[in-house]
Amino acid sequence: MYPKTKGLCFNHFSSHPLSPARVLFSAFFVARPLHLALLCNSRTKASISPAASSTFVSRTRARCLPHSLLLPQREVTVKNIHCTGAKLAETDANVVEESLPSIPTTSSSSSEEDGEVPSSHLSIGHFKKRLRIADIKGGPKEGLELVGEQMMVRGWVRTCRSQKAFTFLEVNDGSCLSNLQCIIGPEAEGFGMIEAGSISTGASVAINGHLVESQGSKQKVELKASKLQLIGGSDATTYPVQKKKLSREYLRTIAHMRPRTNTFGAVSRVRNALAYATHKFFQDRGFIWVASPIITASDCEGAGEQFCVTTLVPNSTKDSSTPIQKIPSTKEGLLDWSQDFFGRPAFLTVSGQLNAEIYATALSDVYTFGPTFRAENSNTTRHLAEFWMIEPELAFADLKDDMACASTYLQYVVRYILEECKEDMQFFDQWIEKGIIARLNDVAEKDFRQITYTDAVDILLKAKTNFEFPVKWGCDLQSEHERYLTEKVFKGTPLIVTDYPKEIKAFYMRQNDDGKTVAAMDLLVPRVGELIGGSQREERLDVLEKRIEELGLEKASYWWYLDLRRYGTVPHAGFGLGFERLVQFATGIDNIRDAIPFPRTPGSAEF
Known part of the structure; x- marks a missing residue:
């Protein structure tokens, strides 16, 4: 599907070169004020110069430009009104600002005759970029x-x-x-x-x-x-973020104050850059962003670790209890879901993948990027109850295309933060993880390696290391196994492991011809282990139905998912990436609770 690239063991996902930091977004910013002028003043028949949309120069979103670009000159003509971009001046509190097109006004008599509100009452001014x-x-x-x-x-x-x-x-x-x-x-x-x-x-x-x-x-x-x-003002005697070093454990108890520290300020900026680069990567390659639902009746992973959304328990913001007798129930003493808001059990989503597949089978290449939830009672440095997921879906694609897309994406976002967040990355290199810049440069430049799950198990069985979790074929690889492979065996090179046993993978993954494994892949990186998990999806209706039955899933709940195979099915593939693990990987932060603004974990839902 994509051209071969030297050194890669799978098809290379075609990508544009990393765009420069100073990207011009003239079309977006020019169109909005000009369109507004026409809407508010349609009766004036304002003529807009064609040059208006070509003379706008935008500042970069996160970087400082040379002085000549920091204060751009542009001219926009709307009817007979002439506007020119302002330089640094003593007016308006000496704030650097850009002059946007003025909106022509209509006469008061015209407004009164037409029953319109005078245009002077409609003016709310233009947004002015603050000097940072x-x-x-x-x-x-x-x-x-x-x-x-x-x-x-x-x-x-x-x-x-x-x-x-x-x-x-x-x-x-x-x-x-x-x-x-x-x-x-x-x-x-x-x-x-x-x-x-x-x-x-x-x-x-x-x-x-x-x-x-x-x-x-x-x-x-x-x-x-x-x-x-x-x-x-700020009371210096009680201000919780003083110059002295504060532990990250303590800062989690004052999450409303921790963005004011150097560490969490830097994490927030890098997280923002990773999110921006994610959207830019997929948008530049023709993917369409899809808003997957937060509330769902499906369990994508089939693990049952979902948060239930219900109105059967009365809402309350006070410390009060609800007698169990008042909760609607059936004659058998079970919850009466017919009395619930949705008329059936509903949950917070664990993944947007199944919904993304719907749109991939109509729009070809799509992606979701939003919050997901797992009711997993786990207190580790790698788990959260609420986290963000990036989940692309590629139509007319197989596992090789999926691996190519995942590896190209990861290298793209790593290059992006190394270029755009230099000061913050130097801070992480000095104070959080020494050598992180060199490690990320290796990821950005090295060819990824690929082995099968069976080969990975053989390597681990021969390792002279006492793992906490014993290794055997059919076991799910743990973080210690994944890190051993990437850090010890492959010396810091990202590794893709493919063809996992079907018994440890989800129902929607395409079965291989051997009947024992599925066309799945995990992308492993140093310090984190699994960063990306993906697969080719099962597009064969009969095979998918049989797999759902084997796992004891409720077939009726997936009627719409099966319809995608009944009407115009195509080979397709996709992957999921836990965004907070990507933030961990990019910053060196060792606890995932510090990679998200407000961590949600067992027993903790503060702020």
Whole structure:
């Protein structure tokens, strides 16, 4: 299906080269305001210059551009109104902003005659991009190209150091790891708040001033303040995130505060970049995103570890109990599901795969990316009750296509964060996992290896290692087995294991000709083990029906899934990737509870 590539043991999934960081999204941002102008003023017959859509220059989504691009000039003509992009100026609190097209107004008499609301009442202004510290310090010269510019910075105080002549505030706004040092002298408006002790760690502030070259060695630039404003105070005696090192276990108890730490700020930015790169990878290759349902009546994995969604137990936000006699039940004493909201048992989804298959058999290549839930009573560093899954489905594809897509995707997102999150990745390399950048570079550049499950078991049986879980053919490989293969045997190279015993895999996986194994694959990586699990789906109706019966599943619940095989069935394949495990892999964070903003685990649903 896809062209062969040297060094790969399966078909290479065709991919575009990694797009540069400075991607232009002119079509999206230009179309919206122009369309709005036409909607609100259809009677004015406003003429829009064709040049309007070609002169817009967008800043990058997460990186700082050179000064010439940071302040783009563009012209948009709507009827006789002329708008030009603004430069850094002292107007509007000295915030860097872009001028968007104005909306032509109609006369008041016309509005009254037509019974319309005057256009002046419709205007709500344009959204203005806030100047971020990443915009100032994220360029190749780390802000030196902006020296002398007037600006306003808003953020939270990390440290406050007072000397005889000046006070130094380290301010961070979350856009990057770096703080911006602000110099506050007695001449600055608002300096009295520092003398009064109102400015302390954790307080939110807005600081006006001009950028100067720093005399210190820790940063290239700093802000010489002319005005200091306190937005929200912070009691230094009780502020929970002080400069001292806090354990991650403790930070989980204050999850509402942990994003303010360096570690969790960096994890959040890398997680965001991975999500963006995921959508970009699939969208660039023609995949269509499908919103799979959160509430479902199906169990994709057939494991039965699902959260039930019901209204049979009365809703309550108070600490009260419901007598068991008041819950609707049948004569046999069983729950009467006919009285429930959906009229039948319903659950939180464990996977969006089955729903994605519906759309893959109509739209060809699709993917889902959303939350999933497992009621698995497991307190490990690898399990969550709520987590996010990426699940693509490829029509007219087999297992080789599936492996090619999975490996190409993984290499793409790894390259993306190495390029776009350099500062955060250097932080992880220094403080979380030494050598993580080199490890990820290996993943991005090395050819992945492939072996069968049977070969993997043979290797493990010959290993001179005492595994906690004994190895035999037919067992499910544990994390210790997977890590041994990737870290010891294949020396850090990602590994794809294929053709697992059908007895340990899900009902929907295509059976191989031997009758004992299925066309399944797991992509294993160092430190994590299984990162991606996928398979070719069983497209043969008779084989699928027999497999459902063998596993004792309720055939009636899958009537619609079987219909996909009755009407225009095609070979198709897909995989699932636990997004939090990808975040773990990319950041070196050893506990999955620290790879998601608000972890949901047995006995814990705070925040």
